[in-house]
Amino acid sequence: EDQVTQSPEALRLQEGESSSLNCSYTVSGLRGLFWYRQDPGKGPEFLFTLYSAGEEKEKERLKATLTKKESFLHITAPKPEDSATYLCAVQETGNTPLVFGKGTRLSVIA
């Protein structure tokens, strides 16, 4: 069973059409949940860390939220340059490596 599940696998939006990406997790002792952006052929770029339920973080058109079972990445009025794959990862208790979901591939059409 996957510890981190992201949905949808792919999302196509018109420019300005707001939406949300979902990341659900099953780890029992979550230390942190991470969101990354990855452009084709590049390494992931860090966006946010969330530590506890109820926490929210914002950066430009992106807002990440966290509950006890899932996280959402809200994209408000997206632009074509927001097109990328968005990856979610979790870290369990202890100095354990990040465990990644399969990502959501976002396309924003002008």
Add this chain to the structure above:
Amino acid sequence: DGGITQSPKYLFRKEGQNVTLSCEQNLNHDAMYWYRQDPGQGLRLIYYSQIVNDFQKGDIAEGYSVSREKKESFPLTVTSAQKNPTAFYLCASSIIGAVTEAFFGQGTRLTVV
């Protein structure tokens, strides 16, 4: 500039050959990681190291080997025992002892020819 450098960017391997991917960091991070990424898949952990001369297997270590002789370097060897090596390989590093993000290199795309 501080960061992680992976080389080469593209690598071609013949059947039966071993190849080594380089990863160097100047962030003074203790932990380093190797992940593999296939189309439609997330990042899967191959090996990681939290201290020099010590490393741990990840979920898909078969057919791979690593070394950690220096804090700054964590090379990955893809051996001939790895039956399906064509993939995008990502190296990352982080501090340990705190909940913090991992920083990634730009990746190496390995293709078997």
